[in-house]
Amino acid sequence: MHPNKNRIRRTMMFLNAHRAGLVKDAYIYKPDSVIFDLEDAVSENQKDSARIQLYNTLKYSDYKGVERLVRINGKESLHWKEDIRAAVAGGCDGIRIPKCEYRSDVTLVEEEVRKAELEFQRPLGSTLLMAAIETPMGVINALELSQSSDRIFGISIGAGDFMRTMHAKRTSEGYEMLAARSQLVLAARAADIMCFDTVHTNVDDFEGLRRDTEQIKNMGFDGKSVISPKQISIIHQVFTPSQKEIQMAEKTIYGVEESAKEGVGVIVVDGQMIDIAMVEGARRVLTLAKASGVYRGDL
Numbered sequence: 365m366h367p368n369k370n371r372i373r374r375t376m377m378f379l380n381a382h383r384a385g386l387v388k389d390a391y392i393y394k395p396d397s398v399i400f401d402l403e404d405a406v407s408e409n410q411k412d413s414a415r416i417q418l419y420n421t422l423k424y425s426d427y428k429g430v431e432r433l434v435r436i437n438g439k440e441s442l443h444w445k446e447d448i449r450a451a452v453a454g455g456c457d458g459i460r461i462p463k464c465e466y467r468s469d470v471t472l473v474e475e476e477v478r479k480a481e482l483e484f485q486r487p488l489g490s491t492l493l494m495a496a497i498e499t500p501m502g503v504i505n506a507l508e509l510s511q512s513s514d515r516i517f518g519i520s521i522g523a524g525d526f527m528r529t530m531h532a533k534r535t536s537e538g539y540e541m542l543a544a545r546s547q548l549v550l551a552a553r554a555a556d557i558m559c560f561d562t563v564h565t566n567v568d569d570f571e572g573l574r575r576d577t578e579q580i581k582n583m584g585f586d587g588k589s590v591i592s593p594k595q596i597s598i599i600h601q602v603f604t605p606s607q608k609e610i611q612m613a614e615k616t617i618y619g620v621e622e623s624a625k626e627g628v629g630v631i632v633v634d635g636q637m638i639d640i641a642m643v644e645g646a647r648r649v650l651t652l653a654k655a656s657g658v659y660r661g662d663l
């Protein structure tokens with residue numbers, strides 16, 4: 365398996381590839397990933413210069429371990445093949461395909477990526493893919509998209525286009541997103557890939573951002589896209605296990621192991637009934653805690 369397929373991705377920060385001031389050093393804000401956008405953040409008459417700016421940034425800026433993804437234009441545009449060539453030539457880590465609906469939306473991109481890897485002498489298979497799902501058809505086909513390629517590391521829901529195509533409206537409760545979010549997380553877990561939530565467009569609504577992030581984390585999502593550095597710390601706080609959760613995870617793993625030696629399957633830890641079913645979740649907490657830099661234990 366590709367070594368970066370399951371890396372930590374609590375935050376993926378969009379930035380307009382055309383804005384030199386944004387792209388030159390966005391790693392300083394420490395998102396887990398950045399997404400250089402060539403699609404909707406770039407106006408039609410800036411597409412070519414955005415692509416050149418993207419190539420130079422990928423080639424010459426050291427992002428110090430922050431993952432570098434590129435959102436290309438869609439297959440109905442004139443740009444997507446050139447977008448892929450520039451992204452692969454520059455050495456991006458992965459490509460976010462917008463508005464995916466069918467398996468062929470991924471396989472078409474995969475074929476161009478493969479050609480570009482050969483053309484620019486990049487290791488074959490090194491460029492990962494993610495499918496952004498932003499329409500009712502995409503939501504319905506979420507499993508097909510999740511299983512469309514070995515390069516796919518995750519899927520994401522995009523609320524802006526999803527609301528447009530559903531004739532729906534965002535609410536602070538989020539019920540208009542519930543069916544799509546549920547369908548995506550089910551598909552991603554069934555296909556054993558990652559699942560990401562949409563951007564929170566009100567950049568100054570920190571309370572709403574926290575509430576939304578808590579909701580999607582509890583549903584099983586792995587992270588969320590962001591549009592501003594101001595949103596990163598809240599999402600990292602929500603996704604990074606607390607010391608209390610880490611201690612509970614350690615007690616769960618030790619407790620179940622020790623009690624099993626004495627032939628006991630069920631124990632009580634801090635008032636909670638614990639059995640073997642909780643061990644996998646506890647291990648996941650510790651893995652996430654390690655990747656987030658808040659746990660140095662041996663479990």
Ligand SMILES: CC(=O)SCCNC(=O)CCNC(=O)[C@H](O)C(C)(C)COP(=O)(O)OP(=O)(O)OC[C@H]1O[C@@H](n2cnc3c(N)ncnc32)[C@H](O)[C@@H]1OP(=O)(O)O
Pocket residue numbers: 377378379380385386390401404405524563567590591592593594
């Ligand atoms: C629905 C969709 O398709 S979403 C995906 C496409 N959209 C995008 O890519 C938009 C990305 N975000 C942005 O362009 C901007 O954040 C906006 C337009 C939303 C807000 O812009 P501003 O009002 O200038 O943001 P703000 O005043 O909060 O900026 C504060 C600082 O953060 C920086 N910053 C803001 N957004 C970003 C970003 N996405 N990436 C990196 N740096 C950023 C600014 O450069 C500024 O830095 P400075 O203080 O050193 O000058």
Ligand SMILES: O=C([O-])CC(=O)C(=O)O
Pocket residue numbers: 404496498520521522523524525526561562563589
């Ligand atoms: O994927 C996202 O979160 C951003 C986006 O394109 C949308 O909301 O339409």
Ligand SMILES: [Mg+2]
Pocket residue numbers: 404462498522524525
């Ligand atoms: Mg969109």
